[in-house]
Amino acid sequence: MQVPILKQGAYLIATVQSALTDEDLKQLRDTLVVSVSRVRARGVIVDVTALDVIDSFATRTLRDVAHMIRLRGAETVIVGIQPEVAFSMVKLGLTLEGIATSLDLEEGLAYLDRKGKGPGHEVRTHR
Amino acid sequence: MRFALIADEVRVSIDCDADIVSARQKGRDLASRCGLPTTDLAVVATAISELARNILRYAVHGEIILRLVEDHGKRGVEVLATDDGPGIPDLTLAMQDGYSTSGGLGLGLPGTRRLMDEFEIISEFGKGTTVTVRRWKR
Amino acid sequence: MASNQEFATITEARLETTASRLRELVAHLRQQRAQLREEWARLITEAKLLTAMTKEEIFAEATSVYDNYVEALETGTYEALQAYARNLSERIIPRGVETHEVVGIVLLLRDVLARSLFAKYREDFNKLNRILDAYEPAANRIAGTVAVGFVQERERIIREQQEAIRELSTPVLQVRERLLILPIIGVIDPQRTRQLTEQLLRGIRTNRAKVVVLDITGVPYIDSPVANHLVQTVEAARLLGANVIVTGLSPEIAQTLVNIGVDLGKMNTVGDLQGGIEEAERLLGYKVVLMQEQPTGHSA
Numbered sequence: 001m002q003v004p005i006l007k008q009g010a011y012l013i014a015t016v017q018s019a020l021t022d023e024d025l026k027q028l029r030d031t032l033v034v035s036v037s038r039v040r041a042r043g044v045i046v047d048v049t050a051l052d053v054i055d056s057f058a059t060r061t062l063r064d065v066a067h068m069i070r071l072r073g074a075e076t077v078i079v080g081i082q083p084e085v086a087f088s089m090v091k092l093g094l095t096l097e098g099i100a101t102s103l104d105l106e107e108g109l110a111y112l113d114r115k116g117k118g119p120g121h122e123v124r125t126h127r
Numbered sequence: 128m129r130f131a132l133i134a135d136e137v138r139v140s141i142d143c144d145a146d147i148v149s150a151r152q153k154g155r156d157l158a159s160r161c162g163l164p165t166t167d168l169a170v171v172a173t174a175i176s177e178l179a180r181n182i183l184r185y186a187v188h189g190e191i192i193l194r195l196v197e198d199h200g201k202r203g204v205e206v207l208a209t210d211d212g213p214g215i216p217d218l219t220l221a222m223q224d225g226y227s228t229s230g231g232l233g234l235g236l237p238g239t240r241r242l243m244d245e246f247e248i249i250s251e252f253g254k255g256t257t258v259t260v261r262r263w264k265r
Numbered sequence: 266m267a268s269n270q271e272f273a274t275i276t277e278a279r280l281e282t283t284a285s286r287l288r289e290l291v292a293h294l295r296q297q298r299a300q301l302r303e304e305w306a307r308l309i310t311e312a313k314l315l316t317a318m319t320k321e322e323i324f325a326e327a328t329s330v331y332d333n334y335v336e337a338l339e340t341g342t343y344e345a346l347q348a349y350a351r352n353l354s355e356r357i358i359p360r361g362v363e364t365h366e367v368v369g370i371v372l373l374l375r376d377v378l379a380r381s382l383f384a385k386y387r388e389d390f391n392k393l394n395r396i397l398d399a400y401e402p403a404a405n406r407i408a409g410t411v412a413v414g415f416v417q418e419r420e421r422i423i424r425e426q427q428e429a430i431r432e433l434s435t436p437v438l439q440v441r442e443r444l445l446i447l448p449i450i451g452v453i454d455p456q457r458t459r460q461l462t463e464q465l466l467r468g469i470r471t472n473r474a475k476v477v478v479l480d481i482t483g484v485p486y487i488d489s490p491v492a493n494h495l496v497q498t499v500e501a502a503r504l505l506g507a508n509v510i511v512t513g514l515s516p517e518i519a520q521t522l523v524n525i526g527v528d529l530g531k532m533n534t535v536g537d538l539q540g541g542i543e544e545a546e547r548l549l550g551y552k553v554v555l556m557q558e559q560p561t562g563h564s565a
Binding site: 020021052054057084085087088089092094 | 155
């Protein structure tokens with residue numbers, strides 16, 4: 001199962017469509033890592049809205065993705081974790097610690113924008 | 128089998144990682160037939176994923192058996208993960224809570240136990256392992 | 266002394282006769298159905314049972330109970346009866362029917378049918394005994410099955426109501442855009458914590474919250490399992506992209522958290538709810554400015 005990866009500005013967006021086997025996850029990891037270097041992306045968003053299960057293997061792979069991408073100078077955000085999936089993950093003891101997570105694609109992009117502007121940037125008041 | 132079966136049991140042979148996805152899909156379907164809420168569907172599917180992966184990783188081949196059970200008016204899902212693998216030499220160690228370490232190391236058994244309502248494990252070194260877990264409808 | 270073979274034959278013969286005796290008395294009960302059912306309904310009213318129901322309703326239910334009762338006697342299996350009992354209970358519990366009433370009417374039926382058997386076999390004492398040998402254990406099992414079915418249904422309904430109450434007592438409040446407050450009051454049990462977590466996560470999703478203030482000022486103490494659940498709630502919220510600020514942490518609860526291995530330094534905690542809200546607003550980028558008081562008579 002191929003995961004479609006789109007380029008949006010300086011970001012790559014990988015949208016998971018359905019349940020992924022271990023092989024699919026590994027393939028996604030490798031493809032993202034190669035693509036980040038190739039297009040010189042500054043940020044990667046992995047949209048897992050369609051995942052109904054995130055188990056220990058998926059968590060480990062997502063952590064690997066974030067780690068390897070950071071080594072290439074880019075930031076990873078995992079978005080769209082479903083409430084019941086999050087619940088199961090924490091019960092299992094999986095925390096995705098050290099990796100940015102956002103509610104959805106919109107929030108993920110906003111996060112990367114803020115991060116990209118670096119320290120010292122004024123945070124504008126929301127209305 | 129301690130509990131009454133409500134319908135036919137579903138057996139999924141675990142030989143490759145696509146079977147893990149199949150097992151948890153079928154588990155999810157069964158749990159939803161039982162009337163379990165959305166959160167519990169994810170919980171059951173996640174537990175099955177962990178158990179099936181253990182089979183694949185440590186025993187190469189095994190089986191996931193899914194059952195709809197009933198106990199004095201209470202309905203639930205029962206999952207058996209069974210294999211003829213090497214067995215677990217030290218059950219106490221395997222069941223130790225590695226909660227504070229980076230998640231998902233080892234067999235993930237303590238985590239699976241936290242996920243489900245009931246957890247039983249029989250394992251004999253050299254003979255194989257059977258893990259039985261249950262989730263009841265509240 | 267009978268040999269094993271002979272003993273087996275005698276037991277088989279006895280079992281065989283029990284089945285045929287049951288068939289015989291079931292045939293009698295079916296034949297006498299109209300009278301016995303009416304007698305039973307009369308006794309129910311006399312005993313002032315099922316007062317919540319009308320005479321017509323009692324008669325209608327009496328008919329199906331009678332038929333199910335006799336069927337259970339006949340088949341010797343109780344699953345159908347169990348299912349019927351739960352079904353019946355689901356119908357009559359909302360009407361206010363209580364356990365003693367259900368037990369009462371089933372026992373009355375048992376007695377009405379027994380009396381009818383006495384009357385039929387009164388000439389033959391031995392035959393009566395053998396018939397009762399077949400009837401009594403079955404009748405008692407039926408009474409038990411119906412009573413247990415009723416009680417189980419009651420318990421299920423009570424659990425549902427408790428669940429509904431719990432949901433009402435853990436409100437998730439949206440105070441500002443992207444900010445949720447979850448005030449927890451009272452002692453929390455594992456069941457409630459689980460519900461709390463589910464409501465909170467759903468709330469984060471629906472309100473697109475980026476900060477949650479979890480106020481536990483009103484919680485006197487928590488035990489280790491509940492403390493673990495709380496920590497898990499905070500972690501789950503983070504997976505949905507929300508920051509959790511815990512406020513109102515008493516020294517006792519702080520100690521419990523430390524005992525289960527929580528690094529309080531990593532958890533975002535603030536003394537009180539007010540402070541927590543201010544911190545939340547700060548995180549969201551709000552700045553609260555005190556407006557200057559306008560002197561009277563001037564326009565803005």
